Amino acid sequence: MKIYDATLAPNPRRLRIFVAEKGLNIPNEQVDIFAGKNRTPEFLKKNPAGGLPVLELDDGTCIAESVAIARYLEALNPEPNLFGRNPREQADIEMWSRRMELSLFGPIGRAFQNTNPMFATRIKQFQDYGAAQLETAKRQLEWLDGQLASKEFIAGSRYTMADIHALTAIIFGQQTLDLRLDPALKNLTRWHQSVSGRPSAKA
Amino acid sequence: MKIYDATLAPNPRRLRIFVAEKGLNIPNEQVDIFAGKNRTPEFLKKNPAGGLPVLELDDGTCIAESVAIARYLEALNPEPNLFGRNPREQADIEMWSRRMELSLFGPIGRAFQNTNPMFATRIKQFQDYGAAQLETAKRQLEWLDGQLASKEFIAGSRYTMADIHALTAIIFGQQTLDLRLDPALKNLTRWHQSVSGRPSAKA
Numbered sequence: 001m002k003i004y005d006a007t008l009a010p011n012p013r014r015l016r017i018f019v020a021e022k023g024l025n026i027p028n029e030q031v032d033i034f035a036g037k038n039r040t041p042e043f044l045k046k047n048p049a050g051g052l053p054v055l056e057l058d059d060g061t062c063i064a065e066s067v068a069i070a071r072y073l074e075a076l077n078p079e080p081n082l083f084g085r086n087p088r089e090q091a092d093i094e095m096w097s098r099r100m101e102l103s104l105f106g107p108i109g110r111a112f113q114n115t116n117p118m119f120a121t122r123i124k125q126f127q128d129y130g131a132a133q134l135e136t137a138k139r140q141l142e143w144l145d146g147q148l149a150s151k152e153f154i155a156g157s158r159y160t161m162a163d164i165h166a167l168t169a170i171i172f173g174q175q176t177l178d179l180r181l182d183p184a185l186k187n188l189t190r191w192h193q194s195v196s197g198r199p200s201a202k203a
Numbered sequence: 204m205k206i207y208d209a210t211l212a213p214n215p216r217r218l219r220i221f222v223a224e225k226g227l228n229i230p231n232e233q234v235d236i237f238a239g240k241n242r243t244p245e246f247l248k249k250n251p252a253g254g255l256p257v258l259e260l261d262d263g264t265c266i267a268e269s270v271a272i273a274r275y276l277e278a279l280n281p282e283p284n285l286f287g288r289n290p291r292e293q294a295d296i297e298m299w300s301r302r303m304e305l306s307l308f309g310p311i312g313r314a315f316q317n318t319n320p321m322f323a324t325r326i327k328q329f330q331d332y333g334a335a336q337l338e339t340a341k342r343q344l345e346w347l348d349g350q351l352a353s354k355e356f357i358a359g360s361r362y363t364m365a366d367i368h369a370l371t372a373i374i375f376g377q378q379t380l381d382l383r384l385d386p387a388l389k390n391l392t393r394w395h396q397s398v399s400g401r402p403s404a405k406a
Contacts, residue, residue: 048350049302068297075290087278094271099252106309114332126332129317147251 002027003069004046004054009033010109010172012053013203015066017164020200022077026055034118067097070161082161089156096155096162104144105169107137112176134177137169141181141188148187152194159195167195205230206272207249207257212236213312213375215256216406218269220367223403225280229258270300273364285364292359299358299365307347308372310340315379337380340372344384344391351390355397362398370398 003019005012005028019026031037031052039050047054047064055069056062063069074083084090113119114130144166148154154162170192173179183189195201206222208215208231222229234240234255242253250257250267258272259265266272277286287293316322317333347369351357357365373395376382386392398404 048346049306063291063294063298065298065301067301068294071297072290072294075293087275088266090278091266091271091275094274095266095268098268098270103252124335126329126335129329129332132327132329143251 001058002029002056004029004031004038004043004052004056006031006033006038006052008175009052010105010168011051011066013171014164014168015053015069016203017168017200018066018070018082018161019073020203021080021082021159021164021198022073023080024073024077067161082159082164084160093155093160093162096160097165100154100162100165100169104137104140104166105172107133107140108169108173108177108179111137112172116176134179137173137179141170141185145185145188148191153191159198163191163195167192167201171201204261205232205259207232207234207241207246207255207259209234209236209241209255211378212255213308213371214254214269216374217367217371218256218272219406220371220403221269221273221285221364222276223406224283224285224362224367224401225276226283227276227280270364285362285367287363296358296363296365299363300368303357303365303368303372307340307343307369308375310336310343311372311376311380311382314340315375319379337382340376340382344373344388348388348391351394356394362401366394366398370395370404374404 003012003015003026005016007013007030031043033052037043038047038052044050046056046062049064051064053066053069054062054064055072063072071083074081082093084093111130111134113123114125114133115127119125144154151157153159154166170179170181181189181192206215206218206229208219210216210233234246236255240246241250241255247253249259249265252267254267256269256272257265257267258275266275274286277284285296287296314333314337316326317328317336318330322328347357354360356362357369373382373384384392384395
């Protein structure tokens with residue numbers, strides 16, 4: 001199998017962190033998204049939605065969407081477990097993954113797309129909306145700090161896919177929006193130092 | 204167990220359709236979101252994010268987020284299967300569920316929140332952004348029509364969670380944004396008539 005990747009983009013990073021945590025070695029091919037190589041007819045055969053990452057299997061078929069690929073890889077390589085070992089833990093990890101993706105990564109991504117000059121020629125930008133989304137993301141981080149008062153990781157007592165979602169969002173915010181974690185958010189800072197110290201954080 | 208529900212909101216509807224497809228009977232308690240009853244200290248103990256639906260278990264603990272609850276219920280009640288029977292099918296259903304949620308439901312929800320008077324007192328609205336999001340949703344429906352040329356359901360040859368995501372998004376668009384499916388989108392129209400004819404569509 002092979003992963004089509006783009007180093008700077010957040011969705012491929014989410015998968016790279018996951019693959020690193022699993023200890024897997026999967027060949028990787030860079031796709032130049034700045035040159036639109038993910039929108040060519042050839043690439044759209046692999047993923048008609050045009051996004052990255054994409055996992056190409058040995059039979060030539062493809063799976064797109066970072067979390068779909070991650071679930072597939074976890075089914076083939078159960079340990080270390082990142083999606084939950086029983087129905088209740090699976091539900092808690094999914095709940096927290098959704099909160100991190102929909103309410104933290106989402107606003108950060110929309111702030112980036114609506115304010116960054118890179119997107120000015122690709123989409124109609126709404127600068128004021130983008131600025132408001134950044135504030136929404138900051139409020140979500142404050143909320144998350146409170147939630148982390150009673151637990152070590154996002155979904156509970158161990159590192160899971162939910163931490164990968166949160167870390168991916170924060171890295172993307174730091175890289176593109178100069179989003180800084182307020183040191184006054186002590187629980188969030190403690191969590192962030194912990195997960196950033198794992199080798200996978202540099203994937 | 205008990206589900207905290209809100210009839211008109213889309214996330215609870217996604218779970219109701221799922222529960223109906225599974226043939227489950229789970230007691231249901233309405234929460235008046237218009238009166239902010241999902242933001243009371245008591246409710247925030249059940250779901251600190253304040254959203255609906257929430258599944259309360261017999262031990263008093265809760266699971267929030269429609270898809271987390273649906274996965275939990277599928278683990279306890281495997282048939283009829285809606286999340287996939289093997290790793291590849293699970294990945295395909297997740298891929299298509301994400302496309303439908305992130306690229307169809309997302310724009311419809313943001314169009315609603317940024318244009319509907321109901322939200323004028325709850326969030327800062329960006330009317331132009333909301334209007335643009337509605338156009339994004341319409342383009343996504345055109346894309347989906349092309350994708351449905353070669354298959355009966357969203358993720359392939361059978362009804363799955365991905366269909367529930369798409370139908371929930373379209374129902375919400377129809378109810379709140381007067382989103383109409385263009386009859387020229389013949390594949391989409393055929394799919395929509397098929398899934399709308401299932402008893403679960405009225406859940």
